[in-house]
Amino acid sequence: MIAYIRGKIAEITDQAVFIEANGVGYEVICPNPFRFQSKLGLIEKIYTYHHVREDAQVLFGFEKIDEKTLFAKILNVSGVGPKGALAVLAQTSVNDFVAAIEQENEKFLTTFPGVGKKTARQMILDLKGKLPFTYSMEEVSEVTNSKTTNMALDEALEALKALGYSDREVMLIKPKLQELEIQETDHYVKKGLALMMK
Template identity: 55%
Template sequence: MIAYINGILTSIEEDSIIVEVQGIGYEVFCANPFYFEPQMNKELKVHTYHHVREDAQILFGFPKKEDKYLFSKLLNVSGIGPKGALAILGGASVTDFVGAVEREDDKYLTKFPGVGKKTARQMILDLKGKLVEWVPYEENEATIFYADARVDESLVAEALEALEALGYSDKELQAIKPELHKIEAEKVDEYVRHGLQLLLKV
């Protein structure tokens, strides 16, 4: 298998790039080929996934190892093919996607082309808890939602239900949800109080 390519970026197409290595041009399909535009006519390293089918061998390219890793994991999910996996990588960062999987956010996952509720639930079932080690360590949604010591998900869920009962919309509640997960509290009413303070700022 071809793990990566070091070569000169000679062309950027709508859905692929051409990398020349010792006189051979490799076509590499990417989620966002224009990401590589600053390296045009320069040497670059592209992490690749060598996809083999009965009728074709295709190279998919990624700027980072974690992008490639997520792509390979997505291909193992029933209902997700290479085109769908690229669409996900083109529409979200790895950290945001992993955060959505960890918090079982169906609404976020179904925003991607070709991903319905059934496929979103399958992604959660297959991937939850299996991707976080590949997320770069930083203060992001993935680390916030995965860290057991940071927050009790059930308390946040109950607080959001209480706020919904007070008349706040789902859009408003989703906007403050990441902030609530940053708060360490032991009781539902503490989250409700913090939530009300956040909603006043929205």
């Protein structure tokens, strides 16, 4: 099992970070690869979850050990695969997710792609009281779909700045991006780049 990789952030795509360690390049699928944009070319440590299937071996990567731990716990939920677990971590914090599970907040859980009421109830059933985290109500953000969307938008705006666009350019397209019904950071980035080209 590969617990983590320390190496140079060599490349970033909308789904993965390529990290070079000892002459080997690893493709690591991340919830929000653009979080590493400011670290491009630097030596960084990425916590990894080595997912092995019959037809593939995939490395999933995280900035913090808590995110990796939560990812592994969500994978244990019946009916939730790596794609679903990754979508959860792309759009919320560990604290907010744990709070939603412990408070049985189905409405919040169903804001994630692919999570309906049945899956949300299964998450609560399988995870409540079993997550190795404490949570702070003071740190819980407003658990609404719009808040989740804004979090993704904020990360996308930061990614656009990291790609070389000025604050002024980014602020000019922000109102147009806010009108879109998008929940994923990389989709915001793609739309933002398209607007910049006009």
